[in-house]
Structures are given as C-alpha cells and as structure tokens.
Amino acid sequence: MKIRLASKITYDSIVDGLGIRMVIWMQGCIHNCYLCHNPFTHDLDGGFEEDIDNIVDEVNKYSFKSGVTISGGDPFCQKEALLELTRKLKENGINIWVYTGYTFDQLTSLLDKQILSNIDVLVDGPFINDLKRDYLRFKGSSNQRIIDVPKSLEKNQIIELNI
Ligand code: SF4
Numbered sequence: 001m002k003i004r005l006a007s008k009i010t011y012d013s014i015v016d017g018l019g020i021r022m023v024i025w026m027q028g029c030i031h032n033c034y035l036c037h038n039p040f041t042h043d044l045d046g047g048f049e050e051d052i053d054n055i056v057d058e059v060n061k062y063s064f065k066s067g068v069t070i071s072g073g074d075p076f077c078q079k080e081a082l083l084e085l086t087r088k089l090k091e092n093g094i095n096i097w098v099y100t101g102y103t104f105d106q107l108t109s110l111l112d113k114q115i116l117s118n119i120d121v122l123v124d125g126p127f128i129n130d131l132k133r134d135y136l137r138f139k140g141s142s143n144q145r146i147i148d149v150p151k152s153l154e155k156n157q158i159i160e161l162n163i
Pocket residue numbers: 029030031032033036037038039041072073074100101125126127
C-alpha cells in the first residue's frame with residue numbers, strides 16, 4: 001500500500017517525542033490551525049507517494065533508535081495508510097508516537113480505534129496559538145495532551161504521560 005508523505009524521513013529528532021526518534025511526515029491536513037508551522041503539508045494531494053513496506057524496511061535498519069513518530073500534516077487524514085503503517089511498525093516492536101489535530105475523543109470510528117490500538121502515545125488536538133507556551137515539551141499549545149494510549153484504552157479514560 002502507498003502512503004502520501006510531505007517530506008523525507010527525519011532520522012534524529014529529539015523534539016518529537018521521548019529519546020532520539022525517526023519522524024515520518026504524512027501529507028494532508030484539514031484543520032487549518034492559525035499560524036500552523038507546516039502549511040505546505042495541508043494539501044491532501046500534495047507531497048509524494050511512498051510504499052509503506054519501504055518505510056518499514058528503513059525504520060528496521062535503525063531499530064536502535066527510541067522509536068518512530070508519525071506527524072504531518074495530520075496522519076489521520078490517511079486512515080487506511082496510517083492503519084497499515086502502524087500495524088507493520090507494531091509487528092516489528094517499534095515504539096510509536098502519533099501527532100494529530102483531532103482530539104482523542106473525536107477518534108471514535110472503528111478504523112480510528114484499530115489505529116489507536118497500534119499506537120503507544122498520541123499527542124492530540126489542534127495547535128492554538130493563544131495557548132502556545134515556549135516551555136511545553138513535545139507539543140505546541142497547552143490544550144494538546146500527550147496520551148498514554150494503551151492505558152487510556154484499557155481504563156476507558158484519558159491518561160496522560162507524566163513527562
Ligand atoms: S493539525 Fe498540525 S498540521 Fe494541521 S493545521 Fe494544525 S498545526 Fe498544522
């Protein structure tokens with residue numbers, strides 16, 4: 001299956017989750033947050049296509065890294081591809097963070113839940129410039145939450161990571 005990417009993989013990010021992470025930048029976003037840092041990622045038909053298996057192979061070459069972060073854009077704008085990518089990464093034991101402009105509560109479809117079951121951490125919600133704070137770690141505005149997805153699904157309530 002193909003996935004639409006906004007740019008090449010980042011190999012050594014320390015600002016997109018815990019540790020040193022590879023970042024996959026997915027194309028497409030419908031949220032239009034005021035002062036978004038990545039407006040070039042919004043066009044649903046922009047960017048370029050890549051084979052998901054090639055991405056997984058590339059990640060496996062660097063499996064000594066702390067994990068993979070999937071950002072964008074909003075990865076949930078390509079749900080089928082996101083499900084396939086997260087499923088294959090999870091099968092390979094990769095720690096997965098995903099950034100989305102949707103809130104956890106808005107991700108309620110069967111497909112959303114299948115995707116969430118593959119994810120370790122979800123950073124949720126739109127970027128709100130009035131709530132931007134420079135001291136925030138791994139997120140842009142204070143409304144966004146860094147959610148422990150397995151625990152949240154198990155307890156049926158949102159449990160944030162204590163970082
Ligand atoms: S969700 Fe992210 S990529 Fe989309 S508009 Fe908001 S800040 Fe930009």
